[in-house]
Amino acid sequence: MKTAEEIFNQLKEKFGNAIIELKTDKPVEPFIIVNPLEVDKICLFLRNDKDLQFDSLMNLSGVDDANGEKVKSSEGEEKGLETIKGGTLSVYYHLDSTKLKHKLTLKASTNREKPEVVTVTEAWKGADWHEREAYDMYGIIFLNHPDLRRILMPYDWEFGYPLRKDYKNPEFYQGMKVPY
Amino acid sequence: MALKTEEMVLNMGPQHPSTHGVLRLELQLDGEIIKNVVPHIGYLHRCFEKHAEAMTYPQVIPYTDRMDYLASMYNEFGYALAMERLMKIEVPERVEYIRVIMGELQRIASHLVALGTYGADIGAFTPFLFCFRDRERILHLFEITCGARLLYNYIWIGGLSHDLHPDFIRLTKEFIKDFRPNVKELNDLLSYNRIFIERTANVGVLPIETAINYGVSGPNIRASGMKWDLRKDDPYSVYHKFDYEIPIGTGEKGKTGDCWDRYFVRVKEMEESLKIIEQAIEQIPEGDVTSAIPKRVKPPEGQIYTRVENPRGELGYFIISDGSLNPARVKVRAPSFVTMQVFPELCKGFMVADVVAILGSVDIVLGEIDR
Numbered sequence: 382m383k384t385a386e387e388i389f390n391q392l393k394e395k396f397g398n399a400i401i402e403l404k405t406d407k408p409v410e411p412f413i414i415v416n417p418l419e420v421d422k423i424c425l426f427l428r429n430d431k432d433l434q435f436d437s438l439m440n441l442s443g444v445d446d447a448n449g450e451k452v453k454s455s456e457g458e459e460k461g462l463e464t465i466k467g468g469t470l471s472v473y474y475h476l477d478s479t480k481l482k483h484k485l486t487l488k489a490s491t492n493r494e495k496p497e498v499v500t501v502t503e504a505w506k507g508a509d510w511h512e513r514e515a516y517d518m519y520g521i522i523f524l525n526h527p528d529l530r531r532i533l534m535p536y537d538w539e540f541g542y543p544l545r546k547d548y549k550n551p552e553f554y555q556g557m558k559v560p561y
Numbered sequence: 562m563a564l565k566t567e568e569m570v571l572n573m574g575p576q577h578p579s580t581h582g583v584l585r586l587e588l589q590l591d592g593e594i595i596k597n598v599v600p601h602i603g604y605l606h607r608c609f610e611k612h613a614e615a616m617t618y619p620q621v622i623p624y625t626d627r628m629d630y631l632a633s634m635y636n637e638f639g640y641a642l643a644m645e646r647l648m649k650i651e652v653p654e655r656v657e658y659i660r661v662i663m664g665e666l667q668r669i670a671s672h673l674v675a676l677g678t679y680g681a682d683i684g685a686f687t688p689f690l691f692c693f694r695d696r697e698r699i700l701h702l703f704e705i706t707c708g709a710r711l712l713y714n715y716i717w718i719g720g721l722s723h724d725l726h727p728d729f730i731r732l733t734k735e736f737i738k739d740f741r742p743n744v745k746e747l748n749d750l751l752s753y754n755r756i757f758i759e760r761t762a763n764v765g766v767l768p769i770e771t772a773i774n775y776g777v778s779g780p781n782i783r784a785s786g787m788k789w790d791l792r793k794d795d796p797y798s799v800y801h802k803f804d805y806e807i808p809i810g811t812g813e814k815g816k817t818g819d820c821w822d823r824y825f826v827r828v829k830e831m832e833e834s835l836k837i838i839e840q841a842i843e844q845i846p847e848g849d850v851t852s853a854i855p856k857r858v859k860p861p862e863g864q865i866y867t868r869v870e871n872p873r874g875e876l877g878y879f880i881i882s883d884g885s886l887n888p889a890r891v892k893v894r895a896p897s898f899v900t901m902q903v904f905p906e907l908c909k910g911f912m913v914a915d916v917v918a919i920l921g922s923v924d925i926v927l928g929e930i931d932r
Contacts, residue, residue, distance in 0.1 A: 440866060
């Protein structure tokens with residue numbers, strides 16, 4: 382069993398600048414911020430290392446940090462609708478070791494205009510649908526993902542990504558009026 | 562002369578009695594043998610996570626009921642537990658005991674649906690009626706407690722909406738007494754039925770390494786022979802005070818991790834749940850169940866991931882709070898959603914009729930997959 386701090390030091394030694402920071406201040410549980418373009422290598426190491434053995438991915442979730450600049454959109458001005466410019470979208474990874482009984486949280490932040498994160502399906506096959514869901518809901522592109530399609534929304538949904546904070550409901554979908 | 566063959570694509574669902582909801586399976590067939598299965602989900606998508614962001618924290622609870630609608634009590638339990646850990650609320654002991662009793666009753670009710678409908682899928686209709694007869698008594702217990710049969714809004718952040726009904730303990734004891742022989746009856750009728758074993762043993766074998774890599778949890782991974790139960794491995798509430806076993810699949814009728822094992826683990830789990838309920842109603846302390854409910858739920862800035870052992874596996878809530886009255890993000894790690902990914906692996910090489918047997922044995926709820 383290892384604490385987040387020990388794992389952080391071990392990762393820092395191995396990967397250097399790809400491991401950005403260990404956050405322990407505000408949140409209830411500590412997490413490690415990592416580089417979104419190297420997260421696949423880090424995860425493979427976390428899974429394969431003898432002292433770590435993170436063999437199970439508990440959860441993977443996309444998050445809209447909503448830390449960009451809020452801009453009043455031109456078309457929806459009378460309704461007070463806003464779009465967000467800049468800032469980040471993040472992916473949280475909750476890892477678990479069924480053998481050594483320790484847990485770890487990773488966070489990879491990517492920019493909102495071109496959100497790209499490397500897939501971790503190579504390490505855990507269970508990440509597949511979680512990543513598809515994050516793509517579906519936030520538009521985060523998972524590089525090297527075997528089958529990146531929408532999963533919960535219709536395949537022909539062209540009105541953006543519903544869980545982004547500045548998402549607007551379309552008025553019509555395939556000729557049908559969307560309620561409210 | 563060689564016969565010309567061609568692969569065929571067959572759509573099973575979205576409206577199909579054996580898909581347990583609106584699920585479409587795209588079967589790629591070579592004759593009657595499954596080459597690949599592509600599940601298409603999302604027909605029941607209600608965007609729970611978007612709704613949750615517009616609600617205050619206590620208002621999210623009725624929405625969690627509607628995810629896994631066969632185990633609503635446990636969904637509330639998990640959410641309340643996550644919020645209590647985020648806000649560092651101490652819950653009275655009586656509340657914890659009642660939650661455990663409700664959770665285990667819910668587990669039995671949920672497994673009864675799984676087992677009953679599984680029998681119906683395979684072609685045995687009588688066990689279905691027997692299971693629903695017993696489930697009805699559990700639903701009655703829930704009804705006298707909180708007035709609802711399926712969607713309860715009973716477990717609140719920091720407490721419960723009502724205390725137990727005066728008749729609850731007596732009726733639960735009567736139920737346990739009557740239910741034990743019924744489990745044996747179910748075994749005689751279905752579990753050791755030769756036709757049933759022929760249909761389910763050695764079908765859809767899930768090896769343990771595959772299961773871990775895919776994140777499969779709950780009865781499905783236990784059937785593959787892994788002793789993994791969050792009630793023991795990541796303890797929460799008052800589960801450590803009770804004495805119970807964790808049943809695992811042994812490959813009694815075929816290979817370890819086949820459909821029959823997944824079925825039978827659930828039967829044995831119901832008996833273990835009865836043991837927990839019996840001990841809990843003996844030890845339950847007196848107290849006020851509403852005393853710790855906060856007047857205004859305003860957690861500090863931060864984030865938490867909490868998981869509980871739902872009847873279908875590991876149910877996780879990932880909640881991010883920005884210090885306001887509404888959650889900034891609620892992500893649900895639904896056990897059926899994760900289990901569904903391994904489904905194509907289980908089906909490859911089996912017959913079309915086995916798809917029904919395998920799908921029934923992994924016990925999915927579409928309300929939870931699509932949220």
